[in-house]
Amino acid sequence: MYPQIRIHLSLLTLTIVAFALVALFLGVYQFNDSILSIINNVFTNRSAINDSDFYVLFELRIPRILMSILVGAGLAVAGTCLQGIFKNPLASPDLIGITSGSILFAAVTIVLGGYIKDFVPAIIHYSLLSLMAFVGAMCSTVFVYKISSHQSKTNITILLLAGVAISALCGAATGLLTYLSTEEELRNLTFWTLGSIASANWDKILILSIVIIVSFYFLLGKGKILNAMMLGEKDAEHLGINVENTKRQIIVFSALLVGTIVSFTGTIGFVGLIVPYILRLIFKSNYVIILPLSAFLGAILVIVADTISRTLVAPSEIPIGILTSLMGAPVFISILMNYKKSL
Template identity: 60%
Template sequence: MQNKLPLYLFLSLLLLLILATAALYMGVYEFEKHSFFEIFKALINDDNSISESDKFVLMDLRLPRIVMAILIGSALSVSGTCLQGMFKNPLASPDLIGITSGAILLGAITIVLGTHIKPYIPEVFHFSLLSIAAFLGALLTMTIVYRISTSNGKTNVVVMLLSGVAVTAMAFSTTGFLIYLSKEEELRDLTFWNLGSLGGATWTKNAILAVVIVVAFSFLITKGKALNAMMLGERDAQHLGIPVEKIKKRIIILTALLVGTCVAFSGNIGFVGLIVPYILRLIFKSNYHIILPMSAVFGSILLLTADTISRTIAAPSEIPIGILTAFMGAPIFIAILIRSKKSM
């Protein structure tokens, strides 16, 4: 099956390309040129045969949003896959164990109290303050949950989930208090934060996301064999020459970086890191050498599909994408619980 990985990746990337092309044409606005090749040719040649309105909708609205859906879906899916491999449990996704909530908590504090915080922070960090806060929130939560739930290399699943519940409750209550204190503009930002949306996609944000993902994936994607060995037990993995503690620390930092950056740009989009690994595990068993790279593509497919539905199903209004992913993820979460209740 491993020999067929390039074929699986090619077919899934082809599917992603088809979905992305279809997503360009789905929406309230209709292009004057109905052929994708006509639009693409006009943009490449810059021959002014494409109208300004077509160019604006394509280059400033739909394409950045499609690219952001691809990037964030991939990042969240790989994060969930790595956490499940590290904790050796299918319930260890960023939102269920509180990592997303931790990022949202510090991000919400930054949104409401940012004007009071910025005078004490160097000016160079002002533009990226929200992203830094979300990353620190994710990293802090990840570290706390890991320390509480893991002892002698073994993770107590119930404690892990309860830790996530506690962090989520704290984030929810604090965000509610901040909503009470917030002004009108801050209230809109917090509402976006809680429900999740890709409506604020820009090429600048996509460039930052792409850099973060390239840095994180350069380590995470190649650790499939190490995660396979860790599934046998950490002592066995060490006997096979796997630097277990080093890998775990890097997974913690890099998944926090991925989740924090995604939350900073899109708000709360849950269950992507749960749905994709679960589906791939049904197909490829627990072979992380295949699941990790495949999750990078299928996460993009899932979020791009969800975002396209969110902005077209009730056009011209938009359903928050976090609602859709939660609607898809909740039944899968229940199914995993039913299958895992004996081991838990």
């Protein structure tokens, strides 16, 4: 690992801790005791903690902060890897249909859930929305991947076009379900598609942590390979790199990351676009550096966005997807302007 990466990782880690502590102390609820005293009493005198204080701190705020860190890291790494194999700074999980498939299956659950629940075990009724959203993400990814693969090779251009097609198809189906929904279903569907981390809990954190650990194990070490692929796939193959296996792993684990995240939080856009772009401005296209850093910067971005979302108009909450879109749109325009100048 380059010495400069260690320095930047250390600084970003301290920044995450700082923002996490700020988020911990911000909120509408007024604790009966200081937060530090409550945390101390957990280990020394549990009975001295007010039940409401304990619930807000350990069941709402801390899980939400941890979920923000995991969500930001996962989306940023997935976006960075996809931009690497596409060799395009505009690439994101949305482009290959991951998000649209998840939204469609979530819409099916929200609008037609009353009929679906009759055919599934009662034990998964509570998590049916998350499960269906995840299944939708994986189904759309498999469909797009099958279309773009021929003789064990994946055509990135066809993959992108297939993603656009499946996104349009899923969008049309989601629009039809939106049209058929009742007022309450429409409200739930709208809030879900705009994204929120309010539903964070320890079970979701555990599942997402496992998914991120497994996915990062395969993705974070791809920096040198992605650098080689920037020269061209044939040149990378001459260097002894299994290009097809790399593309397959990145697509599968990016879909796993994004599918799991979207199933828990709804749509949180632009994180996978903003983070690699910012890092690329500083470190150029050196994926050895920007891949690990993207996880930390993504975590910071989502912590900040989520803290703003729940405090700006308290006690109400602004969907986090709106805030990340407001942050991402100017960056997207900036990318387009820079690309225009390079023509």
